[in-house]
Amino acid sequence: MLWLPLILSLMSFPILTFGQSIKYVSDLDQSLNIKTVLLAPLVDNISGIYATPLNEALKNSIEASHQWETKPLDKSALMSPEEFEASPSAVKSAAKKSTADALIAGRISRGPNGVTIKLTLFSCVDGLPIGSETLNNYPGFEIADLKIQTSNLMKLLRGKLPYHGLVMSRKGQLVTLNIGAGAGIRPGFEATVIQVFKINRHPKFGFIVSTDNLTLGKIQINKVDEYLSFGTITSERETNVIASGSKVSFGNTVQYPNSNVMSDGKLITNLNDRADNQLAFGDKPREWLPETPPTFGKIGLMAGLGTYTISNGLTTGAVSGNSLATPSIHLNGELWMSPRWALGVTLRDYLFSVANGLSSSTPSTLSASFAETALHVNYNFLLTDDFFGPKFQTGVGYSTMSTYIDNSAPTAFESTTYSGLFIHLGGALPLGTGEEKFPFIIGGHLNYFLSPRQAEAPTNSGNAGNTQVNSFAITCEKRYSERVNLRGELLFDSMSTNFSGTGSRAIPSSSSSQSFTTFAGGVDFLF
Numbered sequence: 001m002l003w004l005p006l007i008l009s010l011m012s013f014p015i016l017t018f019g020q021s022i023k024y025v026s027d028l029d030q031s032l033n034i035k036t037v038l039l040a041p042l043v044d045n046i047s048g049i050y051a052t053p054l055n056e057a058l059k060n061s062i063e064a065s066h067q068w069e070t071k072p073l074d075k076s077a078l079m080s081p082e083e084f085e086a087s088p089s090a091v092k093s094a095a096k097k098s099t100a101d102a103l104i105a106g107r108i109s110r111g112p113n114g115v116t117i118k119l120t121l122f123s124c125v126d127g128l129p130i131g132s133e134t135l136n137n138y139p140g141f142e143i144a145d146l147k148i149q150t151s152n153l154m155k156l157l158r159g160k161l162p163y164h165g166l167v168m169s170r171k172g173q174l175v176t177l178n179i180g181a182g183a184g185i186r187p188g189f190e191a192t193v194i195q196v197f198k199i200n201r202h203p204k205f206g207f208i209v210s211t212d213n214l215t216l217g218k219i220q221i222n223k224v225d226e227y228l229s230f231g232t233i234t235s236e237r238e239t240n241v242i243a244s245g246s247k248v249s250f251g252n253t254v255q256y257p258n259s260n261v262m263s264d265g266k267l268i269t270n271l272n273d274r275a276d277n278q279l280a281f282g283d284k285p286r287e288w289l290p291e292t293p294p295t296f297g298k299i300g301l302m303a304g305l306g307t308y309t310i311s312n313g314l315t316t317g318a319v320s321g322n323s324l325a326t327p328s329i330h331l332n333g334e335l336w337m338s339p340r341w342a343l344g345v346t347l348r349d350y351l352f353s354v355a356n357g358l359s360s361s362t363p364s365t366l367s368a369s370f371a372e373t374a375l376h377v378n379y380n381f382l383l384t385d386d387f388f389g390p391k392f393q394t395g396v397g398y399s400t401m402s403t404y405i406d407n408s409a410p411t412a413f414e415s416t417t418y419s420g421l422f423i424h425l426g427g428a429l430p431l432g433t434g435e436e437k438f439p440f441i442i443g444g445h446l447n448y449f450l451s452p453r454q455a456e457a458p459t460n461s462g463n464a465g466n467t468q469v470n471s472f473a474i475t476c477e478k479r480y481s482e483r484v485n486l487r488g489e490l491l492f493d494s495m496s497t498n499f500s501g502t503g504s505r506a507i508p509s510s511s512s513s514q515s516f517t518t519f520a521g522g523v524d525f526l527f
Contacts, residue, residue: 029196031125032161033245037062038100038124040073043080044108050115050146051108057147058104058119061154066227067165067178071098081105081120085205088127095124102130104157113137117150119157120207129207131160140338148385162196162211163247165229170243173233175219177248180227191219191231191248213249217242294483294526297335297342302487302522304328308352308370310405310413312461313511319412321354321366328370330489330520339380339387344397346374350516354405358412358507366406366413370516374399374447376424393426399447401469401495403514407458410506414461416514418469418495420452428475439479447471454497461509462499469495477524485524492517 039059042051062068077094084091084105091103106119114137121130133156135149165179179185198212217236221229236242305327311320331347350370356363376397383390400419426445449469456464471493478486496513503509 026195026197028199029247030245031123032130032163032196032247033166034068034101034161036100036102037068037070038073038094038098038103039070040078040081040084040094040103040105042106042108044110046110050110050143053143054108054117054146054150057150058106058154061151062104064151065158065179065182068102071100073103074098079105081107081118084122085120085129088122091122091124091127100124110141111137114139115141115146117146117153119150119153121157121160128201129205131157131207132205133157133160142338142340144340145338152385160208162208162213163194163249164191165248167193167242167244167246167248168228170233170240175231175233175242177219177221177229177231178227179248180229181224182226185221185224185229185250187221187224189221189250190234191221191250193217193219193236193242193246194249195247216246219248292482295336296527297333298485298524298526300330300332300487300522300524302330302332302489302520304330304489304491304518304520306491306516306518308350308354308368308514308516310354310403310514311512312413312509315508315510319358321357321413323352323354323368326350326352326516326518328518328520330522332524336387339382342378342380342395344376344378344395346372346376346399348372354413356408356412358408358410361408361410361412363406363408366408368403368405370401370403372399372401374422376422378424378426388430390429391427393424393428393445395424397422397424397447399449399471401493403495411459414456414459414505414509414512416495416497416512417455417457418449418452418467420449420469422447422449422469422471441475441477441479441485443475443477445473445475454495459504459506461505461512462501462503464497465500466498467496480523483526485526486521487524488519488521490517490519 039055042055042058044051059070062070073094074097077090077097079090084103094103101124103122103124104119105122106117109116116134116136116138118132118134120132122128123130133153135153138146138149140146140149164183165177168176168178177191193216194213195216196211197214199208200210200212201207202209218234219231219242220234221231223230233242305325308323308326309320310322311318328348328350333345335343337343348371352369353365353367356366374397376395378393378395380387381392381394383392398419398421400417402415402417404415405413424445424447426443428441428443431440431442447470452467452469454464454467471491473489473491476488480486493516494514496511498511499509
């Protein structure tokens with residue numbers, strides 16, 4: 001009966017050869033397919049102060065990609081990250097209770113040098129770690145900042161997988177992938193379809209060091225949504241070998257300039273004949289190094305020109321004056337204590353003169369000056385992960401605004417000082433396209449004073465009441481270099497007070513108001 005196996009083998013051969021296409025199936029490859037993730041609660045050394053909010057940030061970061069579904073870990077399977085690392089069976093046991101493909105566990109430690117966060121991704125098939133990422137001694141302690149760092153750490157941990165996405169469906173040569181523009185995929189990209197047939201692990205810690213892959217085919221990306229991409233299969237090993245669940249990888253390729261090739265296809269052998277020879281070479285070539293971005297703060301110096309108006313309501317009528325050309329100097333500074341918190345200072349000085357509008361009062365022209373000193377603390381609401389990107393600001397501060405005007409006989413205008421706490425509201429919106437990241441930044445701010453105080457000299461108009469002070473500005477910045485911005489501001493300031501009683505003025509006053517409109521331009525130095 002030795003001929004029977006031979007006959008059976010010959011009968012089965014046409015089925016494999018001429019029937020359905022050969023399917024490449026690997027249990028090892030399937031073990032790396034991740035669609036559902038168990039989240040073990042993060043642990044810390046400060047009674048959950050960091051662990052609780054960062055748990056939510058970690059979950060949001062995972063779900064933001066729309067590739068993985070998250071599930072909470074069953075309470076009966078709770079263990080520390082170190083216990084999961086030491087016991088693959090504990091990982092597999094936790095997975096059986098919740099039917100998940102992977103498990104993420106992490107620890108947060110606050111020490112004298114900063115905060116350390118470690119996240120580890122485990123495979124629920126064999127219980128072994130796929131990869132681990134650690135943020136060591138991060139100097140920031142704010143929870144909002146650490147949420148951003150946790151999200152960034154999760155993105156790095158996802159990159160430990162030997163692939164970027166999965167094929168969700170196939171119809172003919174058209175396929176849909178579960179990765180899109182949110183992960184940086186663009187139309188025209190080429191994806192390699194792979195199958196993992198060998199995993200190389202670290203001999204001591206067990207996480208994946210590298211993998212040996214089999215290339216199944218290529219996909220050209222035609223259309224991209226935020227979380228999905230659509231492409232066409234351009235090649236594959238066998239008909240229909242690329243199927244739902246196949247892994248795709250967007251490998252990095254090296255691009256070389258073609259500036260050494262002329263229009264007729266000949267190579268340029270002389271470097272001085274290159275189109276960029278004036279930039280790359282010359283009599284005194286110097287090595288170019290990129291500038292480090294500013295991280296500490298900025299100082300701004302501006303010169304301004306504007307108008308000033310003052311008006312006093314008197315019992316005998318009214319007196320007013322103005323200056324149509326009011327020069328000024330502005331000094332602004334910010335100290336960035338963290339990406340969220342900033343300490344600022346504003347100094348302004350104006351010099352001008354106004355006509356004495358009071359009948360029979362001398363002299364006819366009065367010299368005047370205005371000075372403001374303000375300190376404020378601001379909190380930045382960053383709309384992206386970039387500190388120099390779009391943001392909203394809110395804060396509190398204290399300001400003193402003093403106007404000195406020469407005395408006249410009888411008194412036309414009093415010198416005044418307004419001071420008090422203010423609420424700061426502001427924002428910035430970068431604009432621009434092309435090679436420059438943010439060539440223009442438009443913004444503005446409003447300082448609204450809470451119960452400001454008013455004082456007068458040399459005499460007073462009475463008891464000050466219903467005092468109001470407001471300051472508003474529209475700003476525009478031009479990015480000149482990594483550490484220099486050109487800046488323009490249009491500022492509006494108003495101060496007003498109503499008086500009761502007689503006061504010590506020779507001619508009693510019932511109200512006083514002042515306003516500035518200033519356009520200033522200058523430069524900000526970032527350091």
